[in-house]
Amino acid sequence: MFEWILVRFGEITVKGRNRRRFEEMMLAQIKRALHSFRGLEFVKTYGRVYIRMNNEPYEAVAERLKDVFGIVSFSPAVRAANDLAEIRAAALAAMSAVEPAPRTFKVSVRRGWKGFAHDSREMNHLVGAHVLRNRPGLKVDVHKPDVELKVDIQQEGTYVYSTVVPAAGGFPLGMNGKAMLLLSGGIDSPVAGWMAMRKGLEIEAVHFHSYPFTSEQAKDKVVALARRLAYYAGSIQLHLVPFTEVQTKLAQSGHDHLIITLMRRAMLRIAERLAERRGALAIVTGDSLGQVASQTLGSMNVIGRPAELPLLRPLVMMDKQEIIRIAERIGTFQTSILPYEDCCTLFVPKSPATNPNLRIVEKVEAMLGGELNRLIDEAVERTERMQLTESGRRIGEAAASAPEDRWF
Amino acid sequence: MNVYYFDHSASTPPYESVVRTVAELMAEHYANAASPHRAGTDAMKLLERARGLIAELTGAQANEVVFTSGGTESNNLALKGAVLQAGRGRKHVVTTAVEHASVYNCVRQLERMGVETTVLPVDAAGRVSPDAVAAAIRGDTVLVSVMLVNNEVGTIQPIREIGALLKDYPHVKFHVDGVQAVGKLPILWKAWGVDLFTASAHKFRGPKGVGFLLVREGVRLMPLLAGGSQEGGLRGGTSNLPNIVGMAQALRLAEESRERRAENGYRLRRRLLGHVRGIPELVYNGPEDERHAAPHIVNLSYPGMRPEVLVHMLEEQGVLVSTQSACSSKSLKPSRVLLAMGADEARASGAIRISFGDEHEERDIDELAERLRRVVGKLKPLERSRA
Numbered sequence A: 001m002f003e004w005i006l007v008r009f010g011e012i013t014v015k016g017r018n019r020r021r022f023e024e025m026m027l028a029q030i031k032r033a034l035h036s037f038r039g040l041e042f043v044k045t046y047g048r049v050y051i052r053m054n055n056e057p058y059e060a061v062a063e064r065l066k067d068v069f070g071i072v073s074f075s076p077a078v079r080a081a082n083d084l085a086e087i088r089a090a091a092l093a094a095m096s097a098v099e100p101a102p103r104t105f106k107v108s109v110r111r112g113w114k115g116f117a118h119d120s121r122e123m124n125h126l127v128g129a130h131v132l133r134n135r136p137g138l139k140v141d142v143h144k145p146d147v148e149l150k151v152d153i154q155q156e157g158t159y160v161y162s163t164v165v166p167a168a169g170g171f172p173l174g175m176n177g178k179a180m181l182l183l184s185g186g187i188d189s190p191v192a193g194w195m196a197m198r199k200g201l202e203i204e205a206v207h208f209h210s211y212p213f214t215s216e217q218a219k220d221k222v223v224a225l226a227r228r229l230a231y232y233a234g235s236i237q238l239h240l241v242p243f244t245e246v247q248t249k250l251a252q253s254g255h256d257h258l259i260i261t262l263m264r265r266a267m268l269r270i271a272e273r274l275a276e277r278r279g280a281l282a283i284v285t286g287d288s289l290g291q292v293a294s295q296t297l298g299s300m301n302v303i304g305r306p307a308e309l310p311l312l313r314p315l316v317m318m319d320k321q322e323i324i325r326i327a328e329r330i331g332t333f334q335t336s337i338l339p340y341e342d343c344c345t346l347f348v349p350k351s352p353a354t355n356p357n358l359r360i361v362e363k364v365e366a367m368l369g370g371e372l373n374r375l376i377d378e379a380v381e382r383t384e385r386m387q388l389t390e391s392g393r394r395i396g397e398a399a400a401s402a403p404e405d406r407w408f
Numbered sequence B: 001m002n003v004y005y006f007d008h009s010a011s012t013p014p015y016e017s018v019v020r021t022v023a024e025l026m027a028e029h030y031a032n033a034a035s036p037h038r039a040g041t042d043a044m045k046l047l048e049r050a051r052g053l054i055a056e057l058t059g060a061q062a063n064e065v066v067f068t069s070g071g072t073e074s075n076n077l078a079l080k081g082a083v084l085q086a087g088r089g090r091k092h093v094v095t096t097a098v099e100h101a102s103v104y105n106c107v108r109q110l111e112r113m114g115v116e117t118t119v120l121p122v123d124a125a126g127r128v129s130p131d132a133v134a135a136a137i138r139g140d141t142v143l144v145s146v147m148l149v150n151n152e153v154g155t156i157q158p159i160r161e162i163g164a165l166l167k168d169y170p171h172v173k174f175h176v177d178g179v180q181a182v183g184k185l186p187i188l189w190k191a192w193g194v195d196l197f198t199a200s201a202h203k204f205r206g207p208k209g210v211g212f213l214l215v216r217e218g219v220r221l222m223p224l225l226a227g228g229s230q231e232g233g234l235r236g237g238t239s240n241l242p243n244i245v246g247m248a249q250a251l252r253l254a255e256e257s258r259e260r261r262a263e264n265g266y267r268l269r270r271r272l273l274g275h276v277r278g279i280p281e282l283v284y285n286g287p288e289d290e291r292h293a294a295p296h297i298v299n300l301s302y303p304g305m306r307p308e309v310l311v312h313m314l315e316e317q318g319v320l321v322s323t324q325s326a327c328s329s330k331s332l333k334p335s336r337v338l339l340a341m342g343a344d345e346a347r348a349s350g351a352i353r354i355s356f357g358d359e360h361e362e363r364d365i366d367e368l369a370e371r372l373r374r375v376v377g378k379l380k381p382l383e384r385s386r387a
Helices: A016-033 A058-065 A084-096 A120-134 A188-198 A216-233 A244-251 A256-278 A297-304 A320-330 A358-381 A403-407 B016-028 B038-058 B071-086 B101-112 B130-136 B159-166 B241-256 B258-277 B307-316 B336-340 B345-349 B362-386
Strands: A004-009 A041-045 A048-052 A071-080 A104-111 A147-154 A157-161 A178-182 A202-209 A235-242 A384-389 B065-068 B092-096 B116-120 B141-147 B173-177 B196-200 B211-215 B283-285 B297-301 B351-355
Touching: A004 A016, A004 A058, A004 A157, A016 A041, A016 A048, A016 A058, A058 A071, A071 A084, A084 A120, A084 A147, A084 A157, A104 A120, A120 A147, A178 A188, A178 A256, A188 A202, A188 A216, A188 A320, A202 A216, A202 A256, A216 A235, A216 A384, A216 B038, A235 A256, A235 A358, A244 A256, A244 A358, A256 A297, A256 A358, A297 A358, A403 B016, A403 B038, B016 B241, B038 B065, B038 B241, B065 B071, B071 B101, B071 B141, B071 B173, B071 B196, B071 B211, B092 B101, B101 B116, B101 B141, B116 B130, B130 B141, B130 B159, B141 B159, B159 B173, B241 B258, B258 B297, B258 B362, B307 B351, B307 B362, B336 B345, B345 B351
Parallel strands: A104 A147, A178 A202, A202 A235, B092 B116, B092 B141, B141 B173, B173 B196
Antiparallel strands: A004 A048, A004 A071, A041 A048, A071 A157, A147 A157, A235 A384, B065 B211, B196 B211, B283 B297, B297 B351
């Protein structure tokens, strides 16, 4: 019965010229997310988008809309002509659709189009009385109603709805620029990526692998995680950095307890080089304060030093349980807990430094000197880049499709 | 003489490309998908790609797709797995009188194990009342099992409405046998509030011996086959890679063309019913409202006539149809489904099922009607002599 969906954006924070850009990006993002529903029509007005269903399935469209960044909430709505009788009929229909049947309600009318004959106060009464007459047993409660029936009078028609579905919030993707995400295979980094995207950052993922010390499956797992992020982003770039040489070099430095610190610093250097090439202005990591040895404040201080770009750590003050909850919600948890080792778990010493000494770390790096820099250069050069989409098919690969594609 | 295959509800002719795919995979990917070497991981990748494709096509997550040997196993896994998992003190199952044998007899078996059951009646169209389902729920109810499309008469059950009512009973799992619906109707199992959904590949032009059960995340089942850790430990046994990939491809082909084919099915159905109205000896069994009928099944009775006679005479005319469901057609008993719909003994014992598919056009239906008319004409005198 709900032929329309009314979509709301964040309203207060964005103003002026940015606002128009925000709204245009928003509409583009909504259209991209819903492109498989061919029947939908989109109407943009100030601060809102209206979607006309044309028989597309509401549930499936709603499921998808919930995950579009920048949308605060949406409502399935009936649109009536700007005529009292029609508005009343729509109000009654919208009330009947509420399950389970409510006991109390209130009507909130907004007269956005001032040309309508009755003002909002009169309308509250006119619509409310009609519902009361036709739904015996239903009572008005203006303070804590089971249902708030909203009537929104616009020039093109009046939208009537009774439910408000919360959505992802944040900014439309890409509105706030681009960053590189260090994507391991664990629980945290995909969540960090999602949170960064939710704040309007376009993300390119960087993964370090150490084949044959790590398995092919570990790489596949990261590809799967990146694909899940691509569900939110439309598509995503994944940089696969061959880290074996750098890692084995560092492992031979004789400073076992510093190896994680040294590795993380090398990773940041590589990520920055990639960021520069790709025009990204920050590096996002899944660090959460105190979680492991490399995420103590002392470690963060020493590890972060080589980076010149801002290091964004969306999870830094979050508890593991909160992070897991988000991972489950965004659909990365099940993949993250697959048992394949990534390159960090592999060389973990028995007692990694929780408070590494910056001067010793810098001395070790200086000793490795040119050789380490050469290996870092090489890793950057040999980095493989893939563009992934949610469905897994790699963009641009369609023509030169994999031989097994014919089976699917 | 042209032979017409009108028994798609029993099994469908597989897509040619599916036959090719299964053969190629048997030859090229014989490695066990659980093996650690390259050949094994390659097979595993194909298996997971098939799972991903099926998940995408059914609105599931990949970890919610469990591969099985087909509809019967999926139904058994859903019912017994849920009851066994629920453990002591939870011993009640609700189902309907018109379920497929693999649910109905599974419920009978559970009864012998001490599970109490409520078998709900249906109306003349074969539909169960959602309110009756809700009224049957008890504190110890483990599961409600209702099919989406009936395999004998094609009735569509009010799954969405039942699912909405069951939202008030979070302790009750909702299983839907979707075997006859997949590829014909939209499968919005999540939106409907379904926890467990059964499908079988050979009903949508895939290979036999393979199917899947969709298991909503968080729903726990006791495995029926103890074994390796395949299918998340829910179903041991070496993965049937060729058939699974063949199934995924068939589902994609079916889903991509679903709306067009459903439209064609309804057109053929209307045409056949139009012809049948001109044959007074034949009575239509099923929903009068087309919105409650699947596009591919028409059930007809020649009251008082043994259906095998009709089937065999039609076969002589080059038309292949079934009596009841293929799974129970060897029995001479009246159809349990038709009896539940209120048909008398004569009508319930004399039913044939005509089910068509993608290869049929309107002129095939006209030809079918012509041959039906001929057979009825031959049987008519016999009917008189018996009376």
